[in-house]
Amino acid sequence: MIRVCVTDDQTLVRQGILSLLRLADDVMVVAEASDGDESLAAIGRHQVDVLLLDLRMPGRDGIATLEALQERGIEVPTLVLTTFDDDELVLRALRAGARGYLLKDVTLGQLVGAIRTLAGGGTLVQPALTERLLRAVNALPGxxxxxxxxxxxxxxxxxxxxxxxxxxxxxxxxxxxxxxxxxxxxxxxxxxxxxxxxxxxxxxxxxxxxxxxxxxxxxxxxxxxxxxxxxxxxxxx
Structure with missing residues:
Protein backbone atom coordinates (compact mmCIF):
# COMPACT_ATOMS: atom_id res chain seq x y z
CA MET A 1 0.00 0.00 0.00
CA ILE A 2 1.34 3.43 -1.00
CA ARG A 3 0.88 5.97 1.80
CA VAL A 4 0.11 9.47 0.52
CA CYS A 5 -0.15 12.95 2.01
CA VAL A 6 -2.24 15.46 0.02
CA THR A 7 -1.36 19.15 0.44
CA ASP A 8 -3.57 21.80 -1.18
CA ASP A 9 -5.00 25.00 0.28
CA GLN A 10 -8.24 24.75 -1.73
CA THR A 11 -10.61 22.61 0.30
CA LEU A 12 -12.76 21.45 -2.60
CA VAL A 13 -9.74 20.52 -4.69
CA ARG A 14 -8.15 18.65 -1.79
CA GLN A 15 -11.37 16.80 -0.99
CA GLY A 16 -11.81 15.93 -4.65
CA ILE A 17 -8.30 14.44 -4.81
CA LEU A 18 -8.95 12.48 -1.62
CA SER A 19 -12.20 11.07 -3.01
CA LEU A 20 -10.50 10.00 -6.23
CA LEU A 21 -7.55 8.36 -4.51
CA ARG A 22 -9.91 6.28 -2.36
CA LEU A 23 -10.88 4.49 -5.60
CA ALA A 24 -7.33 3.16 -6.03
CA ASP A 25 -6.76 -0.21 -4.36
CA ASP A 26 -3.04 0.34 -3.68
CA VAL A 27 -3.14 3.97 -2.47
CA MET A 28 -4.01 5.07 1.05
CA VAL A 29 -4.24 8.72 2.10
CA VAL A 30 -2.71 8.91 5.56
CA ALA A 31 -2.70 12.70 5.92
CA GLU A 32 -3.97 15.93 4.36
CA ALA A 33 -2.78 19.50 4.76
CA SER A 34 -3.81 22.97 3.66
CA ASP A 35 -0.33 24.54 3.66
CA GLY A 36 3.35 23.73 3.91
CA ASP A 37 3.54 23.90 7.69
CA GLU A 38 0.68 21.44 8.10
CA SER A 39 2.30 19.23 5.47
CA LEU A 40 5.64 19.15 7.30
CA ALA A 41 3.89 18.38 10.57
CA ALA A 42 1.89 15.57 8.94
CA ILE A 43 5.05 14.04 7.47
CA GLY A 44 6.57 14.12 10.95
CA ARG A 45 3.59 12.21 12.38
CA HIS A 46 2.97 9.70 9.59
CA GLN A 47 5.02 7.44 7.36
CA VAL A 48 4.51 8.97 3.92
CA ASP A 49 5.62 7.30 0.69
CA VAL A 50 4.56 10.09 -1.68
CA LEU A 51 3.70 13.75 -1.02
CA LEU A 52 1.21 15.45 -3.34
CA LEU A 53 1.98 19.15 -3.19
CA ASP A 54 0.37 22.28 -4.56
CA LEU A 55 2.79 25.10 -5.39
CA ARG A 56 0.73 28.20 -4.67
CA MET A 57 -0.45 28.27 -1.07
CA PRO A 58 -0.66 30.95 1.63
CA GLY A 59 2.01 30.87 4.31
CA ARG A 60 4.65 28.26 3.50
CA ASP A 61 4.11 27.55 -0.20
CA GLY A 62 5.17 24.51 -2.22
CA ILE A 63 8.70 25.72 -2.99
CA ALA A 64 9.37 26.62 0.63
CA THR A 65 8.04 23.22 1.68
CA LEU A 66 10.40 21.42 -0.72
CA GLU A 67 13.30 23.50 0.56
CA ALA A 68 12.37 22.73 4.17
CA LEU A 69 12.30 19.01 3.41
CA GLN A 70 15.81 19.26 1.95
CA GLU A 71 17.10 21.28 4.90
CA ARG A 72 15.73 18.73 7.36
CA GLY A 73 17.07 15.78 5.39
CA ILE A 74 13.58 14.34 4.84
CA GLU A 75 13.45 12.31 1.65
CA VAL A 76 9.82 12.05 0.58
CA PRO A 77 9.19 11.69 -3.19
CA THR A 78 7.13 14.76 -4.02
CA LEU A 79 4.60 15.03 -6.84
CA VAL A 80 3.74 18.63 -7.68
CA LEU A 81 0.15 19.22 -8.79
CA THR A 82 -0.11 22.59 -10.49
CA THR A 83 -2.37 24.70 -12.70
CA PHE A 84 0.90 25.81 -14.36
CA ASP A 85 0.28 29.54 -14.26
CA ASP A 86 3.95 30.27 -13.52
CA ASP A 87 6.62 28.55 -15.63
CA GLU A 88 9.53 29.75 -13.49
CA LEU A 89 7.80 28.37 -10.40
CA VAL A 90 7.90 24.88 -11.88
CA LEU A 91 11.59 25.26 -12.72
CA ARG A 92 12.21 26.33 -9.12
CA ALA A 93 10.33 23.26 -7.90
CA LEU A 94 12.55 21.08 -10.07
CA ARG A 95 15.67 22.63 -8.57
CA ALA A 96 14.18 22.26 -5.06
CA GLY A 97 13.86 18.50 -5.44
CA ALA A 98 10.37 17.68 -6.76
CA ARG A 99 10.32 14.25 -8.41
CA GLY A 100 7.11 14.57 -10.47
CA TYR A 101 4.92 17.24 -12.07
CA LEU A 102 1.29 16.99 -13.18
CA LEU A 103 -1.38 19.45 -14.19
CA LYS A 104 -4.51 19.42 -12.09
CA ASP A 105 -6.66 18.37 -15.03
CA VAL A 106 -5.14 14.86 -15.18
CA THR A 107 -7.27 11.75 -15.01
CA LEU A 108 -7.39 9.45 -11.99
CA GLY A 109 -5.40 6.88 -13.94
CA GLN A 110 -2.65 9.40 -14.70
CA LEU A 111 -2.52 10.58 -11.10
CA VAL A 112 -2.36 7.09 -9.63
CA GLY A 113 0.20 6.07 -12.25
CA ALA A 114 2.40 9.00 -11.26
CA ILE A 115 2.10 8.12 -7.58
CA ARG A 116 3.14 4.55 -8.33
CA THR A 117 6.09 5.75 -10.39
CA LEU A 118 7.40 7.99 -7.61
CA ALA A 119 6.79 5.36 -4.95
CA GLY A 120 8.88 2.97 -7.06
CA GLY A 121 11.79 5.40 -7.15
CA GLY A 122 11.13 6.92 -10.57
CA THR A 123 10.49 10.44 -11.82
CA LEU A 124 7.67 11.69 -14.02
CA VAL A 125 6.97 14.89 -15.90
CA GLN A 126 3.62 15.14 -17.69
CA PRO A 127 4.24 15.58 -21.44
CA ALA A 128 1.86 18.55 -21.68
CA LEU A 129 3.73 20.21 -18.82
CA THR A 130 7.06 19.53 -20.50
CA GLU A 131 5.88 21.00 -23.79
CA ARG A 132 4.55 24.16 -22.17
CA LEU A 133 7.68 24.55 -20.08
CA LEU A 134 9.84 24.28 -23.19
CA ARG A 135 7.66 26.75 -25.09
CA ALA A 136 8.04 29.19 -22.21
CA VAL A 137 11.82 28.76 -22.16
CA ASN A 138 12.14 29.11 -25.93
CA ALA A 139 9.95 32.23 -25.84
CA LEU A 140 12.43 34.03 -23.63
CA PRO A 141 14.86 36.47 -25.30
CA GLY A 142 17.71 34.34 -26.59
Whole structure:
Protein backbone atom coordinates (compact mmCIF):
# COMPACT_ATOMS: atom_id res chain seq x y z
CA MET A 1 0.00 0.00 0.00
CA ILE A 2 1.34 3.43 -1.00
CA ARG A 3 0.88 5.97 1.80
CA VAL A 4 0.11 9.47 0.52
CA CYS A 5 -0.15 12.95 2.01
CA VAL A 6 -2.24 15.46 0.02
CA THR A 7 -1.36 19.15 0.44
CA ASP A 8 -3.57 21.80 -1.18
CA ASP A 9 -5.00 25.00 0.28
CA GLN A 10 -8.24 24.75 -1.73
CA THR A 11 -10.61 22.61 0.30
CA LEU A 12 -12.76 21.45 -2.60
CA VAL A 13 -9.74 20.52 -4.69
CA ARG A 14 -8.15 18.65 -1.79
CA GLN A 15 -11.37 16.80 -0.99
CA GLY A 16 -11.81 15.93 -4.65
CA ILE A 17 -8.30 14.44 -4.81
CA LEU A 18 -8.95 12.48 -1.62
CA SER A 19 -12.20 11.07 -3.01
CA LEU A 20 -10.50 10.00 -6.23
CA LEU A 21 -7.55 8.36 -4.51
CA ARG A 22 -9.91 6.28 -2.36
CA LEU A 23 -10.88 4.49 -5.60
CA ALA A 24 -7.33 3.16 -6.03
CA ASP A 25 -6.76 -0.21 -4.36
CA ASP A 26 -3.04 0.34 -3.68
CA VAL A 27 -3.14 3.97 -2.47
CA MET A 28 -4.01 5.07 1.05
CA VAL A 29 -4.24 8.72 2.10
CA VAL A 30 -2.71 8.91 5.56
CA ALA A 31 -2.70 12.70 5.92
CA GLU A 32 -3.97 15.93 4.36
CA ALA A 33 -2.78 19.50 4.76
CA SER A 34 -3.81 22.97 3.66
CA ASP A 35 -0.33 24.54 3.66
CA GLY A 36 3.35 23.73 3.91
CA ASP A 37 3.54 23.90 7.69
CA GLU A 38 0.68 21.44 8.10
CA SER A 39 2.30 19.23 5.47
CA LEU A 40 5.64 19.15 7.30
CA ALA A 41 3.89 18.38 10.57
CA ALA A 42 1.89 15.57 8.94
CA ILE A 43 5.05 14.04 7.47
CA GLY A 44 6.57 14.12 10.95
CA ARG A 45 3.59 12.21 12.38
CA HIS A 46 2.97 9.70 9.59
CA GLN A 47 5.02 7.44 7.36
CA VAL A 48 4.51 8.97 3.92
CA ASP A 49 5.62 7.30 0.69
CA VAL A 50 4.56 10.09 -1.68
CA LEU A 51 3.70 13.75 -1.02
CA LEU A 52 1.21 15.45 -3.34
CA LEU A 53 1.98 19.15 -3.19
CA ASP A 54 0.37 22.28 -4.56
CA LEU A 55 2.79 25.10 -5.39
CA ARG A 56 0.73 28.20 -4.67
CA MET A 57 -0.45 28.27 -1.07
CA PRO A 58 -0.66 30.95 1.63
CA GLY A 59 2.01 30.87 4.31
CA ARG A 60 4.65 28.26 3.50
CA ASP A 61 4.11 27.55 -0.20
CA GLY A 62 5.17 24.51 -2.22
CA ILE A 63 8.70 25.72 -2.99
CA ALA A 64 9.37 26.62 0.63
CA THR A 65 8.04 23.22 1.68
CA LEU A 66 10.40 21.42 -0.72
CA GLU A 67 13.30 23.50 0.56
CA ALA A 68 12.37 22.73 4.17
CA LEU A 69 12.30 19.01 3.41
CA GLN A 70 15.81 19.26 1.95
CA GLU A 71 17.10 21.28 4.90
CA ARG A 72 15.73 18.73 7.36
CA GLY A 73 17.07 15.78 5.39
CA ILE A 74 13.58 14.34 4.84
CA GLU A 75 13.45 12.31 1.65
CA VAL A 76 9.82 12.05 0.58
CA PRO A 77 9.19 11.69 -3.19
CA THR A 78 7.13 14.76 -4.02
CA LEU A 79 4.60 15.03 -6.84
CA VAL A 80 3.74 18.63 -7.68
CA LEU A 81 0.15 19.22 -8.79
CA THR A 82 -0.11 22.59 -10.49
CA THR A 83 -2.37 24.70 -12.70
CA PHE A 84 0.90 25.81 -14.36
CA ASP A 85 0.28 29.54 -14.26
CA ASP A 86 3.95 30.27 -13.52
CA ASP A 87 6.62 28.55 -15.63
CA GLU A 88 9.53 29.75 -13.49
CA LEU A 89 7.80 28.37 -10.40
CA VAL A 90 7.90 24.88 -11.88
CA LEU A 91 11.59 25.26 -12.72
CA ARG A 92 12.21 26.33 -9.12
CA ALA A 93 10.33 23.26 -7.90
CA LEU A 94 12.55 21.08 -10.07
CA ARG A 95 15.67 22.63 -8.57
CA ALA A 96 14.18 22.26 -5.06
CA GLY A 97 13.86 18.50 -5.44
CA ALA A 98 10.37 17.68 -6.76
CA ARG A 99 10.32 14.25 -8.41
CA GLY A 100 7.11 14.57 -10.47
CA TYR A 101 4.92 17.24 -12.07
CA LEU A 102 1.29 16.99 -13.18
CA LEU A 103 -1.38 19.45 -14.19
CA LYS A 104 -4.51 19.42 -12.09
CA ASP A 105 -6.66 18.37 -15.03
CA VAL A 106 -5.14 14.86 -15.18
CA THR A 107 -7.27 11.75 -15.01
CA LEU A 108 -7.39 9.45 -11.99
CA GLY A 109 -5.40 6.88 -13.94
CA GLN A 110 -2.65 9.40 -14.70
CA LEU A 111 -2.52 10.58 -11.10
CA VAL A 112 -2.36 7.09 -9.63
CA GLY A 113 0.20 6.07 -12.25
CA ALA A 114 2.40 9.00 -11.26
CA ILE A 115 2.10 8.12 -7.58
CA ARG A 116 3.14 4.55 -8.33
CA THR A 117 6.09 5.75 -10.39
CA LEU A 118 7.40 7.99 -7.61
CA ALA A 119 6.79 5.36 -4.95
CA GLY A 120 8.88 2.97 -7.06
CA GLY A 121 11.79 5.40 -7.15
CA GLY A 122 11.13 6.92 -10.57
CA THR A 123 10.49 10.44 -11.82
CA LEU A 124 7.67 11.69 -14.02
CA VAL A 125 6.97 14.89 -15.90
CA GLN A 126 3.62 15.14 -17.69
CA PRO A 127 4.24 15.58 -21.44
CA ALA A 128 1.86 18.55 -21.68
CA LEU A 129 3.73 20.21 -18.82
CA THR A 130 7.06 19.53 -20.50
CA GLU A 131 5.88 21.00 -23.79
CA ARG A 132 4.55 24.16 -22.17
CA LEU A 133 7.68 24.55 -20.08
CA LEU A 134 9.84 24.28 -23.19
CA ARG A 135 7.66 26.75 -25.09
CA ALA A 136 8.04 29.19 -22.21
CA VAL A 137 11.82 28.76 -22.16
CA ASN A 138 12.14 29.11 -25.93
CA ALA A 139 9.95 32.23 -25.84
CA LEU A 140 12.43 34.03 -23.63
CA PRO A 141 14.86 36.47 -25.30
CA GLY A 142 17.71 34.34 -26.59
CA UNK A 143 15.79 31.16 -25.85
CA UNK A 144 17.22 30.53 -22.36
CA UNK A 145 16.88 32.12 -18.96
CA UNK A 146 20.14 33.53 -17.62
CA UNK A 147 20.94 30.39 -15.62
CA UNK A 148 20.43 28.04 -18.58
CA UNK A 149 22.62 29.26 -21.41
CA UNK A 150 24.43 26.55 -23.42
CA UNK A 151 28.03 25.59 -22.73
CA UNK A 152 30.49 28.32 -23.65
CA UNK A 153 27.77 30.76 -24.68
CA UNK A 154 27.52 34.38 -23.59
CA UNK A 155 24.05 34.82 -21.98
CA UNK A 156 23.58 37.98 -24.03
CA UNK A 157 23.73 35.98 -27.26
CA UNK A 158 22.32 32.64 -26.05
CA UNK A 159 20.91 30.30 -28.67
CA UNK A 160 17.60 28.40 -28.43
CA UNK A 161 17.58 24.83 -27.15
CA UNK A 162 17.32 23.39 -30.63
CA UNK A 163 20.62 25.04 -31.62
CA UNK A 164 22.62 22.85 -29.24
CA UNK A 165 24.62 20.03 -30.88
CA UNK A 166 22.87 16.64 -30.98
CA UNK A 167 23.34 14.78 -27.69
CA UNK A 168 25.49 11.69 -27.40
CA UNK A 169 23.37 8.70 -26.25
CA UNK A 170 23.50 8.14 -22.50
CA UNK A 171 24.12 4.76 -20.92
CA UNK A 172 21.40 3.24 -18.70
CA UNK A 173 23.44 4.18 -15.62
CA UNK A 174 23.84 7.77 -16.84
CA UNK A 175 20.08 7.98 -17.45
CA UNK A 176 19.38 6.83 -13.91
CA UNK A 177 21.83 9.39 -12.56
CA UNK A 178 20.15 12.06 -14.70
CA UNK A 179 16.78 11.15 -13.17
CA UNK A 180 18.27 11.49 -9.70
CA UNK A 181 19.73 14.87 -10.67
CA UNK A 182 16.21 15.92 -11.70
CA UNK A 183 15.05 14.83 -8.26
CA UNK A 184 17.50 17.23 -6.62
CA UNK A 185 19.94 14.62 -5.32
CA UNK A 186 23.57 15.62 -4.77
CA UNK A 187 26.58 13.40 -5.58
CA UNK A 188 26.70 11.83 -2.12
CA UNK A 189 22.99 11.02 -2.14
CA UNK A 190 23.26 9.54 -5.64
CA UNK A 191 26.25 7.48 -4.54
CA UNK A 192 24.30 6.14 -1.55
CA UNK A 193 21.22 5.38 -3.66
CA UNK A 194 23.18 3.56 -6.36
CA UNK A 195 25.83 1.96 -4.12
CA UNK A 196 28.66 3.72 -5.94
CA UNK A 197 31.70 5.67 -4.84
CA UNK A 198 31.13 9.42 -4.79
CA UNK A 199 34.06 9.89 -7.17
CA UNK A 200 32.44 7.46 -9.62
CA UNK A 201 29.20 9.44 -9.49
CA UNK A 202 31.10 12.68 -10.11
CA UNK A 203 32.66 11.13 -13.22
CA UNK A 204 29.26 9.96 -14.47
CA UNK A 205 27.75 13.43 -13.91
CA UNK A 206 30.61 15.01 -15.87
CA UNK A 207 29.95 12.52 -18.68
CA UNK A 208 26.23 13.37 -18.69
CA UNK A 209 26.98 17.10 -18.96
CA UNK A 210 29.45 16.51 -21.77
CA UNK A 211 27.08 14.26 -23.73
CA UNK A 212 24.22 16.76 -23.40
CA UNK A 213 26.55 19.69 -24.26
CA UNK A 214 25.63 21.66 -21.13
CA UNK A 215 27.74 23.04 -18.31
CA UNK A 216 25.80 22.31 -15.12
CA UNK A 217 23.10 20.14 -13.59
CA UNK A 218 20.18 22.54 -14.05
CA UNK A 219 20.94 22.88 -17.75
CA UNK A 220 21.23 19.08 -17.97
CA UNK A 221 17.78 18.63 -16.46
CA UNK A 222 16.31 21.32 -18.71
CA UNK A 223 17.72 19.66 -21.82
CA UNK A 224 16.60 16.25 -20.58
CA UNK A 225 13.06 17.64 -20.43
CA UNK A 226 13.44 18.91 -23.98
CA UNK A 227 14.63 15.49 -25.17
CA UNK A 228 11.91 13.61 -23.30
CA UNK A 229 14.42 11.68 -21.20
CA UNK A 230 12.58 12.31 -17.93
CA UNK A 231 9.19 11.18 -19.22
CA UNK A 232 10.45 7.65 -19.79
CA UNK A 233 10.04 5.05 -17.07
CA UNK A 234 13.28 3.74 -15.58
CA UNK A 235 14.28 0.29 -16.91
CA UNK A 236 12.64 -2.56 -15.04
CA UNK A 237 9.83 -0.44 -13.56
Missing amino acids: GYPAWATPTGTDPAIAHPIDDLPPPVPLTSRELEILRLLAGGFNNREIADAMYLAEGTVKNHVSSVLAKLHVRDRTRAVLRALHLGLLTERPPGR
